[in-house]
Amino acid sequence: MNSELRSIYADGVVTPPGYSHAMRVGDLVFVAGQVPIDESGAVIGVGDMAAQARQAFVNLAAVLEAAGSSTRHIAKLTYFVRDIGAVASIRAVRDEFIDVTTPPASTLVEVSRLFLPEILIEIEAVAVVADHA
Secondary structure (H helix, E strand, O other), X not given: OOOXXXXXXXXXXXXXXXXXXXXXXXXXXXXXXXXXXXXXXXXXXXXXXXXHHHHHHHHHHHHHXXXXXXXXXXXXXXXXXXXXXXXXXXHHHHHHHOOOOOOOEEEEEEOOOOOOOOOOEEEEXXXXXXXXX
């Protein structure tokens, strides 16, 4: 496996200074936490976990596509959420994006806050490059 690190940036996904959207290492893609912020920088779905999860997955999908992968090739998801009681709505949104017959390994962690008070969820992922799946 080629161990060269390659930064990935996706069009339409806001990039705060100081980090890459993802790093591609050989056939693996490590995606930084994606949040419910649209391309203009606005928080989507304030107070609505399902709407926020959907926007975070839209951003995640864009980053994976830029890296040569897709949400169907996710091996591991990690969720950071403000309310662990919202797991059913998060899972329902997730199921719109993944192959539900082979769901990825997942971890869900409740946190006291994320980087903006309006943000309820952040999702990071590890995926395989689509043409090597």
